Amino acid sequence: MLDEMNEEYNMITLSIPTRKRIDFVEISDLVQKEVSRAGVSEGIVTIYVPHTTCGITINEHADPSVADDIIMQLTKLVPYQAGYRHMEGNADSHVKTSLMGSSETVIIEGRKLVLGTWQGIFLADFDGPRSRKVFLKILRSEV
Amino acid sequence: MLDEMNEEYNMITLSIPTRKRIDFVEISDLVQKEVSRAGVSEGIVTIYVPHTTCGITINEHADPSVADDIIMQLTKLVPYQAGYRHMEGNADSHVKTSLMGSSETVIIEGRKLVLGTWQGIFLADFDGPRSRKVFLKILRSEV
Amino acid sequence: MLDEMNEEYNMITLSIPTRKRIDFVEISDLVQKEVSRAGVSEGIVTIYVPHTTCGITINEHADPSVADDIIMQLTKLVPYQAGYRHMEGNADSHVKTSLMGSSETVIIEGRKLVLGTWQGIFLADFDGPRSRKVFLKILRSEV
Numbered sequence: 001m002l003d004e005m006n007e008e009y010n011m012i013t014l015s016i017p018t019r020k021r022i023d024f025v026e027i028s029d030l031v032q033k034e035v036s037r038a039g040v041s042e043g044i045v046t047i048y049v050p051h052t053t054c055g056i057t058i059n060e061h062a063d064p065s066v067a068d069d070i071i072m073q074l075t076k077l078v079p080y081q082a083g084y085r086h087m088e089g090n091a092d093s094h095v096k097t098s099l100m101g102s103s104e105t106v107i108i109e110g111r112k113l114v115l116g117t118w119q120g121i122f123l124a125d126f127d128g129p130r131s132r133k134v135f136l137k138i139l140r141s142e143v
Numbered sequence: 144m145l146d147e148m149n150e151e152y153n154m155i156t157l158s159i160p161t162r163k164r165i166d167f168v169e170i171s172d173l174v175q176k177e178v179s180r181a182g183v184s185e186g187i188v189t190i191y192v193p194h195t196t197c198g199i200t201i202n203e204h205a206d207p208s209v210a211d212d213i214i215m216q217l218t219k220l221v222p223y224q225a226g227y228r229h230m231e232g233n234a235d236s237h238v239k240t241s242l243m244g245s246s247e248t249v250i251i252e253g254r255k256l257v258l259g260t261w262q263g264i265f266l267a268d269f270d271g272p273r274s275r276k277v278f279l280k281i282l283r284s285e286v
Numbered sequence: 287m288l289d290e291m292n293e294e295y296n297m298i299t300l301s302i303p304t305r306k307r308i309d310f311v312e313i314s315d316l317v318q319k320e321v322s323r324a325g326v327s328e329g330i331v332t333i334y335v336p337h338t339t340c341g342i343t344i345n346e347h348a349d350p351s352v353a354d355d356i357i358m359q360l361t362k363l364v365p366y367q368a369g370y371r372h373m374e375g376n377a378d379s380h381v382k383t384s385l386m387g388s389s390e391t392v393i394i395e396g397r398k399l400v401l402g403t404w405q406g407i408f409l410a411d412f413d414g415p416r417s418r419k420v421f422l423k424i425l426r427s428e429v
Contacts, residue, residue, distance in 0.1 A: 010185050010284060011252050042296050044332055044423055046187055046248050050259030052203040058388040059380055060338040065371035066380045072371075073364055073381045078216055085208035085215075094202055094209045095216045102201040102262070103248050105332050105389050107423040109297050114421060116336030119388070135257060137187055137250040139284050141296060141425050153328050153427060154395050189330055189391050193402030195346040221359055228351035228358075237345055237352045238359045245344040245405070246391050278400060280330055280393040282427050 012038075012136040018128035022075070024057075024067040026120040027134060031106070032113050034136055041111050043140040048103040050135060053093035053127035055100030061120025074099065093126035100124050108138070155181075155279040161271035165218070167200075167210040169263040170277060174249070175256050177279055184254050186283040191246040193278060196236035196270035198243030204263025217242065236269035243267050251281070298324075298422040304414035308361070310343075310353040312406045313420060317392070318399050320422055327397050329426040334389040336421060339379035339413035341386030347406025360385065379412035386410050394424070 012034045016025055027047075035045055049056050060066040074096050084091030104121060107114040115121070125132055155177045159168055170190075178188055192199050203209040217239050227234030247264060250257040258264070268275055298320045302311055313333075321331055335342050346352040360382050370377030390407060393400040401407070411418055 011250055011257065044425060046250060048248070048250055048257070050257065050262060052201075052209070052259065052261045057384045058338075059384050060372075063372055063374075065373070066338070066377070069370045069372050069377045070381050070384050073368065076368075077220055077363055082216065082219075084212045086203075086206055086212050087208070088206075091209065091212045095213050098200045098202050098213050099242060099385060101244055101247075101387055104387075105248060105334070105391060107297055107332060107334055107421055114297065114334070114336065116338065116419075118338045119336060133259075135250055137284065139187065139282060139425060141423065154393055154400065189393060191391070191393055191400070193400065193405060195344075195352070195402065195404045220363055225359065225362075227355045229346075229349055229355050230351070231349075234352065234355045238356050241343045241345050241356050242385060244387055244390075248391060276402075278393055280427065282330060282425060 014134040016123050016132045016134055018125040018130060018132060020129050022071050023125045023128050024122040026061050027123050028115060028121045031121055031136060035108055035113060036111055038138050040108055040138050040140050043108045043138055044105050045108055046103055046105050046137045047121060048135045050133055053090050053097055054125045054132050055097040055102055056104045057100045057122050057124050058104055058119050059122060060118045062118055090127045096126045157277040159266050159275045159277055161268040161273060161275055163272050165214050166268045166271050167265040169204050170266050171258060171264045174264055174279060178251055178256060179254055181281050183251055183281050183283050186251045186281060187248050188251055189246055189248050189280045190264060191278040193276055196233050196240055197268045197275050198240045198245055199247045200243045200265050200267050201247055201262050202265060203261045205261055233270045239269045300420040302409050302418045302420055304411040304416060304418060306415050308357050309411045309414050310408040312347050313409050314401060314407045317407055317422060321394055321399060321424060322397060324424050326394055326424050326426050329394045329424055330391050331394055332389055332391050332423045333407060334421045336419055339376050339383055340411045340418050341383045341388055342390045343386045343408050343410050344390055344405050346404045348404055376413045382412045
């Protein structure tokens with residue numbers, strides 16, 4: 001029983017609403033909030049998306065044009081239609097997801113995510129709008 | 144001596160045969176089997192490919208057309224021949240590998256890999272067919 | 287006080303000079319040196335770049351043509367100019383960074399990085415030359 005409660009505590013689930021078909025939503029503050037709540041001072045956090053048409057990427061959060069440019073260029077490289085075999089109208093979303101990746105790992109020091117000045121963590125939805133899940137798993141270190 | 148035995152226990156090596164030059168082979172069940180055997184209830188597993196023409200990606204496993212589409216589109220973006228300098232006939236395989244990445248990290252909860260409904264873990268061979276190695280490293284958590 | 291000293295010890299910062307706008311610099315030996323110094327026998331190391339125009343990739347280090355081919359092909363896919371909205375002249379660098387990713391995780395066994403024969407860890411600068419930081423975070427395992 002206690003063990004099961006621990007399990008629940010251990011992995012954190014975020015629900016992130018997205019607003020259009022292709023949408024980058026910054027989740028840095030939400031991740032930081034959970035790291036603070038967990039009370040872990042030193043370690044790493046794995047940020048994992050359990051979807052196949054939605055990934056994670058870290059890039060500039062100061063100028064939203066950067067996310068726009070990533071989206072524009074990914075769409076040139078992997079167009080909405082390109083003779084795909086997958087027949088659900090979202091084959092491009094799957095390909096883009098593999099290019100971005102399903103997870104990122106960020107270091108925790110002094111209870112803070114160690115992000116560069118310009119870095120933000122983005123949920124990269126390629127088949128929205130909908131509610132997406134992000135799983136967080138924190139590992140303490142003790143060197 | 145014991146320490147060496149521990150080391151061997153610690154990192155797990157899978158051998159995965161691939162069947163053609165570009166081949167996505169799902170390894171989710173093999174990874175789950177090793178996680179179960181290790182008896183780790185909560186943590187993460189790093190899935191690492193020690194090759195330079197073969198990567199790892201997570202994407203849909205229900206419809207094999209998705210892997211076909213990823214392969215088709217990657218081959219349009221990084222053709223077999225494109226004036227490459229590397230002279231071993233597999234320069235494209237190296238480039239594709241860097242686009243997919245050499246590892247993935249998956250969360251373990253209740254002795255199970257936490258994968259989304261549609262997610263499978265794929266070895267993405269870009270220079271097969273041959274036998275490929277995949278290294279698994281499990282880290283327990285104890286928040 | 288001791289705790290703060292531990293924190294500092296915990297995350298390691300490398301400073302890597304790059305030599306041109308797009309430059310892949312192998313950092314495998316520098317990472318190995320820090321793993322040896324930390325005295326961690328079994329675990330993982332997360333190699334994290336806190337920049338948004340510079341990533342990390344693992345690929346062949348024996349023939350430098352491989353890095354050249356990755357750079358050439360990435361530049362075809364994401365040209366220096368392509369009608370980007372981000373106005374700082376490095377929009378392409380941001381897009382390339384998301385394609386490569388901001389971190390890699392490598393396994394440690396017997397105090398050594400577990401790299402394949404041909405694998406090297408590369409800092410992939412897309413907006414140099416300058417001095418770049420790489421953060422290393424080592425997590426011990428104890429299965």
